[in-house]
Amino acid sequence: MPTPDPQVSKLLRAELQRQRDGLTLIASENIVSPAVLSAVGSVLTNKYSEGYPGRRYYGGNQVIDDVERLAIARAKKLFGAEHANVQPHAGAIANIAVFFTFLKPGDKILSMDLRAGGHLTHGLRINISGKYFSIIPYGVDANGYIDYREVARLAKQHRPKMIISGASAYPREIDFAQFGRIAQSVGAIHLADIAHIAGLVITGLHPSPIPHADVVTTTTHKTMRGPRGAIILCKKIHAAAIDRAVMPGIQGGPLDHVIAGKAQAFAEALKPEFRRYQKQVIKNAAVMAEVLQAHGLMLSTGGTDNHLMLADVRPLGLTGALAEKLLEDVGIYVNKNLIPNDPRPPLDPSGIRLGTPAVTSRGLKEKDIAVLSHAMVQHLTRPKNLSVKKQAAKTVAILTKKFPLYPTLK
Numbered sequence: 105m106p107t108p109d110p111q112v113s114k115l116l117r118a119e120l121q122r123q124r125d126g127l128t129l130i131a132s133e134n135i136v137s138p139a140v141l142s143a144v145g146s147v148l149t150n151k152y153s154e155g156y157p158g159r160r161y162y163g164g165n166q167v168i169d170d171v172e173r174l175a176i177a178r179a180k181k182l183f184g185a186e187h188a189n190v191q192p193h194a195g196a197i198a199n200i201a202v203f204f205t206f207l208k209p210g211d212k213i214l215s216m217d218l219r220a221g222g223h224l225t226h227g228l229r230i231n232i233s234g235k236y237f238s239i240i241p242y243g244v245d246a247n248g249y250i251d252y253r254e255v256a257r258l259a260k261q262h263r264p265k266m267i268i269s270g271a272s273a274y275p276r277e278i279d280f281a282q283f284g285r286i287a288q289s290v291g292a293i294h295l296a297d298i299a300h301i302a303g304l305v306i307t308g309l310h311p312s313p314i315p316h317a318d319v320v321t322t323t324t325h326k327t328m329r330g331p332r333g334a335i336i337l338c339k340k341i342h343a344a345a346i347d348r349a350v351m352p353g354i355q356g357g358p359l360d361h362v363i364a365g366k367a368q369a370f371a372e373a374l375k376p377e378f379r380r381y382q383k384q385v386i387k388n389a390a391v392m393a394e395v396l397q398a399h400g401l402m403l404s405t406g407g408t409d410n411h412l413m414l415a416d417v418r419p420l421g422l423t424g425a426l427a428e429k430l431l432e433d434v435g436i437y438v439n440k441n442l443i444p445n446d447p448r449p450p451l452d453p454s455g456i457r458l459g460t461p462a463v464t465s466r467g468l469k470e471k472d473i474a475v476l477s478h479a480m481v482q483h484l485t486r487p488k489n490l491s492v493k494k495q496a497a498k499t500v501a502i503l504t505k506k507f508p509l510y511p512t513l514k
């Protein structure tokens with residue numbers, strides 16, 4: 105058997121070190137348990153299992169069938185869904201599978217404008233969703249909130265085949281019941297994409313779209329805290345069509361090692377600790393929002409109900425890209441992001457997006473978040489002051505030492 109390549113090993117160690125020494129406030133990232141890591145790094149990566157449990161195109165799938173059945177049963181239980189497909193390799197793929205199930209090229213989709221917080225698979229012009237379908241975007245009002253009357257008006261005017269609810273950068277609760285009613289009133293399929301908020305949904309901290317949507321997609325690696333991947337949940341009547349769309353429609357063999365990681369993450373999510381974790385995520389975000397706003401950053405909608413916030417950094421004389429770089433310099437990771445009605449271009453926007461799922465997994469509580477947030481605003485307010493910068497870096501060093509990451513991993 106070949107031995108580990110020194111260059112790859114070095115890079116893996118370097119990334120572990122970067123994660124240990126830094127604090128991640130990227131809203132879409134999280135930190136999985138060692139058990140999820142080991143499932144994803146397991147021998148299941150050696151298996152081919154095109155098909156579904158009990159009907160595979162390959163032999164030797166007795167164990168794989170049990171793994172996938174376990175993941176399916178747990179996903180259904182977590183979401184209270186009639187059917188779950190746990191094979192999609194990513195959130196983007198799950199959405200394409202749903203489009204492939206219900207739409208023909210040229211059909212109309214009513215979805216959230218990317219500039220307002222939507223996802224690229226909801227109709228970016230250069231994404232397959234924007235190329236193959238006719239996109240009608242809805243935005244947010246002057247305060248940053250979804251305007252449901254506007255969504256209803258656009259639905260009536262354009263009569264789309266599909267309406268997508270869900271976002272990548274929306275700090276408030278989404279009214280899935282309203283979306284469901286609007287979709288029903290025009291005979292549209294309602295797809296709820298809860299990639300970001302799934303962890304809050306399954307713990308009852310955000311209303312569930314399951315009763316109000318024909319189909320629900322979510323990633324498993326954001327607030328769900330599982331391996332990179334996605335699942336599709338739907339009503340029984342759509343089950344066969346969704347399964348066919350995933351395989352053989354757009355995917356070949358499933359990633360069985362990742363499905364084992366999903367089953368492990370779902371087991372973790374079914375425990376009471378997981379609800380306590382999600383509650384802490386929300387509390388931490390609220391504390392961060394308060395400190396940032398007290399120091400001049402302007403948050404879209406004036407705050408947050410969930411795990412993330414969108415901060416306009418122009419009041420500090422910065423751009424999103426500059427703020428991202430300044431924070432990276434002291435080991436704090438965020439991403440530059442458009443803010444609603446942003447006058448600046450997507451690659452050089454006015455804001456940053458911040459989220460608390462990863463730092464909460466690490467163990468930070470309100471007090472630690474307040475300390476971290478203060479260090480951030482001090483550094484962002486006086487970017488040229490070296491002693492302030494040093495102080496911010498020191499705060500990160502103290503916090504990362506207080507909350508060590510994967511202490512037994514080499």
Ligand SMILES: *Cc1c(COP(=O)(O)O)cnc(C)c1O
Pocket residue numbers: 132193194195196197222223225270271272297298299300323333334
């Ligand atoms: C992250 C995200 C996705 C895509 O997930 P990938 O796994 O990166 O493909 C889809 N929809 C929304 C709303 C997201 O935020």
